[in-house]
Amino acid sequence: QVQLQESGPGLVKPWGTLSLTCAVSGGPISSNHWWSWVRQSPGKGLEWIGEIYHSGSTNYNPSLKSRVTISVDKSKNQFSLKLTSVTAADTAIYYCVRIVVLPAEVLSGMDVWGQGTTVTVSS
């Protein structure tokens, strides 16, 4: 049973860099999966940030692409998110998520979610 756990600072200063890590347990990160970040601003809906495959291939939300970097560390079985130049609009719960690649390259959807970590941008 794969589990995901987010970690990182809960408070980031404006114009600083938000850095989060997602530890993957119960299975290797080098499986046929995409590893993704999704966020939810207070009282709002879900927003996809980006994703990474264990090979290093990435896809990013075009609205955040200039500020986002997602990386993977196979030796530690974890992946990370960096978001630069943050503002109050980046205050949100950040979730790390697994997406399984099924046969015929069909995607399973976001089938495993971390519990989420709250990040507040404030001075």
Next chain:
Amino acid sequence: QSVLTQPPSASGTPGQRVTISCSGSSSNIGSNYVYWYQQLPVTAPKLLIYTNDQRPSGVPDRFSGSKSGTSASLAISGLRSEDEASYYCAAWDDSLSGWVFGGGTKLTVL
């Protein structure tokens, strides 16, 4: 403004059948699978439906999904109080090369 359009709210009484719609375009729902997520209060979302109409193991068959053209629907039959939650649709968008979500529908069980 979400790429996929959902009604902000829906309601029903116990035992009723309710449907939640999700409208998109040719670049997302029209050409890719639709996924549905359930988010209970103060919890992480949970995958409810994948590839338009498939239920993950453990999801009751009261939940069903369908897709037609650039729209999709989630149906919940035999409504129960524990179904009170927010529901989100999602799809891959070929134009954006990324996942897009609906704005979410808050379901109230009266």
